[in-house]
Amino acid sequence: MTLSILKSKIHCATVTEANLHYIGSITIDEDLMEVAGLLPNEHVHVVNNMNGERIETYVIRGERGTGCICLNGAAARKFQPGDEVIIMAYADMSPEEAADFQPKVIFPHENNRLAQ
Numbered sequence: 533m534t535l536s537i538l539k540s541k542i543h544c545a546t547v548t549e550a551n552l553h554y555i556g557s558i559t560i561d562e563d564l565m566e567v568a569g570l571l572p573n574e575h576v577h578v579v580n581n582m583n584g585e586r587i588e589t590y591v592i593r594g595e596r597g598t599g600c601i602c603l604n605g606a607a608a609r610k611f612q613p614g615d616e617v618i619i620m621a622y623a624d625m626s627p628e629e630a631a632d633f634q635p636k637v638i639f640p641h642e643n644n645r646l647a648q
Contacts, residue, residue, distance in 0.1 A: 537630045539623040540568045541637040544581070545644050547615040549602035556605030557589050558619065562596040567646060569636040570621055578603070578611070579618045585610040599644030 542564055549559075558578055560570065570576070574591045587607050594600035601619075603611040611617065625633060641647060 534624040534626060535630050536622045537625050537633055538620060538635040540570050540621040541635060542568050542570075542617075542619040543637060543639050544616050545601050545619065545640045546599075547601050547603060547611050547613050547617055548599060548644065550608035550612050551602055551604045552606075552608040554604035554608075556607070557592045558607070559592045559594040559600055559602040559604060560619070561594045561598050561600045561644060563646060564599075564601075564638065564640060564644060565591065565593060567636070568619075568621075568638050570619075574621055577620045577622075578607070579620075580611050581616040581618065583610070583615070587611075599640075601644055 570591050572591055572593045576591055577588050579586050589607060
């Protein structure tokens with residue numbers, strides 16, 4: 533048996549862009565990806581704290597240091613600049629692996645910057 537366990541979480545980031553005419557996904561600043569342990573093309577769940585919308589998509593690497601959180605494609609209709617979001621990735625683990633596993637959780641500050 534395997535369990536789906538929270539692996540990575542970016543808690544309360546701010547959407548900086550919504551690009552309806554891009555082929556889907558979420559673009560995330562590479563600094564945020566790195567610290568949260570997210571990889572390009574990784575499957576993520578995104579929750580909009582402003583309107584309750586929830587989507588699943590994949591990660592695209594955004595320009596480092598920009599604070600970019602951009603919802604692309606159809607999701608741009610459900611997420612707008614200024615919305616607060618939570619981005620989560622999960623990993624399958626055995627119960628033994630999950631027992632001691634600690635997810636990487638980050639809390640970006642203003643403009644999606646990391647604390648120094």
